[in-house]
Amino acid sequence: MAKITKVSPLAPAAFPTLPVIDGVQLASIAAGVRYQGRTDVMLAVLAPGTSIAGVFTRSATRSAPVLDCQAKIGGASDGPAAILVNSGNSNAFTGHYGQTSVAEVTQAVADVTGVPVGRVFTSSTGVIGEPMKHERIVAKLGDLNAALSPDALEDAARAIMTTDTFAKGASRTVGIDGKMVKIAGIAKGSGMIAPDMATMLVYIFTDAHVEQGALQAMLSAMTDRTFNCITVDSDTSTSDTLLLCATGSSGVDATGNAEFAAALEEVMLDLAQQVVRDGEGATKFVEIRVTGAVSDTDAKVHGLAIANSPLVKTAIAGEDPNWGRVVMAIGKSGAAADRDLLSISFGDILVAEKGWVSPGYREEDAAAYMKGQELVIGVDLGLGEGKSTVWTCDLTHGYIEINADYRS
């Protein structure tokens, strides 16, 4: 397996200092599922009464752990809960063996932690199609349980990495009714080596109380504006999982609180953008702002068509202000567009308007802008009030190197 030794040039300067979330205990360990010399399993145990919401890959070939999590979300939430995540093997496309493996691991976690098995959630990321050596995980559960501590989120972020080039974390604190409520999350994703997948795993914890139905509704809506607005290469993993856990240990009920919702969405967007910043081979972080669409849905369809276009992505890699390819992507997206009402900008530079190049446009200005590492492409369709912003990275030789040049 190829080793990615360079940290993405788009990575944040350092892993952020994350607050301790009351009601969450964490531990990580090296179980040798596949990797050697590093941690590869994390366990989180959550206080009784923790509400848990989840969103998952829509893949028709999703993995056994995803199916198990989906079946459990929305169940009784009075008992404690646990999340166990391993890297190195995704337990995806492993036939009936996959389900057996999940059943054995979740039961073992339940036995060790005292959490009801219906409240034990697992995720697996790594190689697909190989039976998971879950006995290696089970053998470490006693040690993991003994090592649980309230301040171990950064270690957990490292344990779930596969070929990520940096660990990803984010947090916000909100004052509600004179008390401070904390939100902290970790994520992995976007670095991958054959035959690993670009699996995105995200775990967000808060000490606020939020009723489960409200938590799920909030998570689903915000996912559409954050994690579902990022794309590296348009491919979707069979294992993508996002769990949001509200322990309630702060004693503050944040159900329906707008400031809490805003802070949560900030954490989600921060983590989502970090995933793009670790896109394979990425050298540019690109924000695509679509306005003037017939609807928000249409705006997002256009935005993702631009973000996923290999021609747009290679032009960005080549620092080429190739607005013609943006026009092409809008045209093929399937959403409403009128060529002669379209305007396109790169940063503050108006490139095209009214179906043609802008009269004041100078190629050298746009070419200079494209040399930056953080780019904004603006598209106004001139049709209505719909808008959406999506984030992506460029398509470079690095992507080909990571995904083609090495054998698993």
Added chain:
Amino acid sequence: MAKITKVSPLAPAAFPTLPVIDGVQLASIAAGVRYQGRTDVMLAVLAPGTSIAGVFTRSATRSAPVLDCQAKIGGASDGPAAILVNSGNSNAFTGHYGQTSVAEVTQAVADVTGVPVGRVFTSSTGVIGEPMKHERIVAKLGDLNAALSPDALEDAARAIMTTDTFAKGASRTVGIDGKMVKIAGIAKGSGMIAPDMATMLVYIFTDAHVEQGALQAMLSAMTDRTFNCITVDSDTSTSDTLLLCATGSSGVDATGNAEFAAALEEVMLDLAQQVVRDGEGATKFVEIRVTGAVSDTDAKVHGLAIANSPLVKTAIAGEDPNWGRVVMAIGKSGAAADRDLLSISFGDILVAEKGWVSPGYREEDAAAYMKGQELVIGVDLGLGEGKSTVWTCDLTHGYIEINADYRS
């Protein structure tokens, strides 16, 4: 502009010998629209009564010539007809100027050839967003008209190339009622340099008579099984155009004739596959055969999801039998799939079945197979009778070089 000097390794050994199609006169010329030292305009003049059918890009931002052709298809077909094609400039995203340009060129062709302007079809391929110097084309129309000859299809194939690495032609001959009917076509597409587009242009001529409505129905249905089953990078040009012209000069009416239809579809498939063989940076020609889907439509959705997946395409480039990525692509396609009924093969090697790796699978066999230049990936969904075959190429450093490393 970067020069592609190497011919695709997937190119046919030579341009085929094409038969003369009665009722078609052709000429090519160097007009200097953009390129120097090569032909860049072709003119075809078609006998009175020629039926013309067309299919075009569905892009919402399609070019002025495409819009003009679409408006003309299906009109009166008693007079002669003409097709004028230029390379070097696509006359796309050129605002109101684009329409004016098309109007001036088509009128000039009508004046020179005596073809009614409603029967003059034009296509343009090349740079987008720059006003076309159509006066350079108009200035050459007299010479073009004077040079018309019945045996100039190969020259025409060369005049319409942009960054294609080889000229593309195909033909078939069919016996109907004791007479021979001929079909010959040319195509360009898939090589491109910023800011050119992967525009696909195809012109097919036959000396059979086919009533226009029947010709259009046949062309549309066959396009769905040929040109709409190929993909290089999922991007769609604003200028894609396919015109099918039945001159009737053989005196044979092929309307409803099954052998004629089969021969025509062979020509279309041959040309479509040549376009894939000239995909930017392509080193492998890949056929994806999907069977057992709920419907033919679902089968094609799965096939194109696999063919367009950057992860699948890079795995093929890396000669990696990475069936996990095929599973991923099926899962994300949106069409019906049951993970545990799926089987996948590479050539004759059964790789995965019943939701898991096949018991007899040996990685070294598949790895050896992937070293070939012509690959077949088979997917059986185990759900129904739906099937579809699509064709694509791999995604290599060459693609990035062509599309990112050079500025226009």
